[in-house]
Amino acid sequence: xxxxxxxxxxxxxxxxxxxxxxxxxxxxxxxxxxxxxxxxxxxxxxxxxxxxxxxxxxxxxxxxxxxxxxxxxxxxxxxxxxxxxxxxxxxxxxxxxxxxxxxxxxxxxxxxxxxxxxxxxxxxxxxxxxxxxxxxxxxxxxxxxxxxxxxxxxxxxxxxxxxxxxxxxxxxxxxxxxxxxxxxxxxxxxxxxxxxxxxxxxxxxxxx
Amino acid sequence: xxxxxxxxxxxxxxxxxxxxxxxxxxxxxxxxxxxxxxxxxxxxxxxxxxxxxxxxxxxxxxxxxxxxxxxxxxxxxxxxxxxxxxxxxxxxxxxxxxxxxxxxxxxxxxxxxxxxxxxxxxxxxxxxxxxxxxxxxxxxxxxxxxxxxxxxxxxxxxxxxxxxxxxxxxxxxxxxxxxxxxxxxxxxxxxxxxxxxxxxxxxxxxxx
DNA sequence: GTCTATACCCAGATAGAC
DNA sequence: GTCTATCTGGGTATAGAC
Numbered sequence: 001x002x003x004x005x006x007x008x009x010x011x012x013x014x015x016x017x018x019x020x021x022x023x024x025x026x027x028x029x030x031x032x033x034x035x036x037x038x039x040x041x042x043x044x045x046x047x048x049x050x051x052x053x054x055x056x057x058x059x060x061x062x063x064x065x066x067x068x069x070x071x072x073x074x075x076x077x078x079x080x081x082x083x084x085x086x087x088x089x090x091x092x093x094x095x096x097x098x099x100x101x102x103x104x105x106x107x108x109x110x111x112x113x114x115x116x117x118x119x120x121x122x123x124x125x126x127x128x129x130x131x132x133x134x135x136x137x138x139x140x141x142x143x144x145x146x147x148x149x150x151x152x153x154x155x156x157x158x159x160x161x162x163x164x165x166x167x168x169x170x171x172x173x174x175x176x177x178x179x180x181x182x183x184x185x186x187x188x189x190x191x192x193x194x195x196x197x198x199x200x201x202x203x204x205x206x207x208x
Numbered sequence: 209x210x211x212x213x214x215x216x217x218x219x220x221x222x223x224x225x226x227x228x229x230x231x232x233x234x235x236x237x238x239x240x241x242x243x244x245x246x247x248x249x250x251x252x253x254x255x256x257x258x259x260x261x262x263x264x265x266x267x268x269x270x271x272x273x274x275x276x277x278x279x280x281x282x283x284x285x286x287x288x289x290x291x292x293x294x295x296x297x298x299x300x301x302x303x304x305x306x307x308x309x310x311x312x313x314x315x316x317x318x319x320x321x322x323x324x325x326x327x328x329x330x331x332x333x334x335x336x337x338x339x340x341x342x343x344x345x346x347x348x349x350x351x352x353x354x355x356x357x358x359x360x361x362x363x364x365x366x367x368x369x370x371x372x373x374x375x376x377x378x379x380x381x382x383x384x385x386x387x388x389x390x391x392x393x394x395x396x397x398x399x400x401x402x403x404x405x406x407x408x409x410x411x412x413x414x415x416x
Numbered sequence: 417g418t419c420t421a422t423a424c425c426c427a428g429a430t431a432g433a434c
Numbered sequence: 435g436t437c438t439a440t441c442t443g444g445g446t447a448t449a450g451a452c
Contacts, residue, residue, distance in 0.1 A: 012435065013435075017435085030328075031328075033241050033325065034244070035241065035243050035244030038428080039429085040426085049436070049437050049438080050429095051436080051437060052436065054428080054429065054430085059429075060428070109328070112328075113328050115384060115387060116325065116328070119324070119383055119384030119386060120239075120320075120324070120383055120385060120386050120387075121239055126386050126387055127390055129387060130386075130389075131391070134387060134390075134391040135392060138392050139392070155412065155415075157408040157411070161408045161409065164377045164381060164405070165377055165412075168376035168377040168381070169372045169376040169377070171379075171380055172375060174328075175328050176323060176324070176327030178329060178330055179323060179326065179337060179338050180327075180342075180346075181338075182334060182338030182339065183342040183343040184343060184346050184347070186368060196369075197372070200365040200366065200369045204363065204412060205412065225417085246446085247446065247447085256418085258447095259447090259448085260417080262448085263417075263419095267446080267447075268447095417452105419451085421448105422449080422450105423446105423448075424447090424448100425444100425446085425447105426443105426446105427442100427443080427444075428441105428443090429441085429442090430440080431438105431439085431440080431441095432437105432439090433437085434436080434437080
């Protein structure tokens with residue numbers, strides 16, 4: 001897995017070659033999609049020869065999975081840590097949840113982009129993503145929204161509706177930011193736009 | 209463009225070969241993305257030899273554009289016709305708008321899938337889609353939402369917020385239906401689910 | 417209009433020198 | 435661990451027979 005402890009006396013030529021390759025791969029997979037990204041492109045962006053990519057990762061599928069795993073772990077760390085900081089079941093907790101989700105989408109664009117690109121097709125990547133990562137994320141948010149409903153903070157409707165509103169808006173803004181910017185010149189990734197978005201969203205969801 | 213009037217005496221072997229190819233291309237572009245779809249795959253699905261695809265469409269880029277153009281025209285016909293049937297500026301008009309949008313996403317999955325796959329990248333397809341088609345769609349809905357705001361049907365917040373909620377939810381449900389189904393076994397394309405979704409959405413947006 | 421054959425390029429993956 | 439060269443398959447696009 002790691003090349004940091006070389007068995008020979010020579011030090012490695014690259015600092016964390018596997019990590020550099022994995023990062024380059026993630027960016028390209030997210031920008032262009034799995035099929036449109038070649039191992040050669042990844043090697044070029046990482047600054048290593050093509051063969052080294054397949055030295056560290058046995059094949060392209062494996063590289064995809066490891067790149068996703070690592071990135072989802074980063075999202076988890078951010079998301080869970082932020083939510084744990086503010087677990088109150090009230091209006092400010094909801095605000096915090098929405099802000100945190102949007103912030104996560106913004107900080108980790110591949111999180112959204114990959115789901116957008118893979119989410120509608122029936123293939124091994126979609127199945128793998130759903131079972132290994134998405135299910136957990138959905139359940140965490142759903143449980144919290146149920147608590148909010150029980151506490152009377154939000155109306156008593158199926159939590160999946162709320163979830164769709166919260167995640168759908170964020171994913172649209174981030175996942176299609178280029179399209180919307182080209183079309184009507186709004187900047188969904190802009191912090192001011194986002195703050196305004198959250199403010200109005202809370203007002204809509206918590207009015208009684 | 210059309211091969212129906214052959215200059216030779218022989219009748220054409222295929223009924224509307226260009227249309228069949230265009231339809232096959234649209235489906236595959238929407239399912240797999242532009243790069244992952246080969247001309248050979250398109251030819252196979254359309255049931256014609258590979259070379260015929262490039263006889264009717266000068267190259268792959270051109271085929272993509274014509275497939276998108278034709279499909280967006282179909283969406284337009286459905287969407288505009290439905291909205292024109294019920295132009296009232298009140299709560300029932302809003303319900304009709306949301307229902308119509310969701311119904312359109314459901315009937316024309318490529319509409320959503322293509323935007324999801326192309327929406328975040330900076331390339332000729334995204335620019336072309338934004339300028340030629342999306343801008344118009346956004347403006348139509350935005351104008352109507354402004355009217356609803358002026359009439360006091362919905363709260364006075366930036367129309368783009370509402371638009372994001374309405375289109376974001378629909379696009380998430382349709383664009384990532386496979387992922388969500390694999391993860392938590394919901395069926396966003398199911399009519400019952402959709403009716404429930406619209407009902408709660410209206411309640412949330414129009415409460416005062 | 418239809419179709420086979422093919423030119424030409426680039427992909428993923430491997431072999432083996434260093 | 436690193437890297438060049440290469441194998442093999444599949445891609446877009448074209449030529450030209452029918």
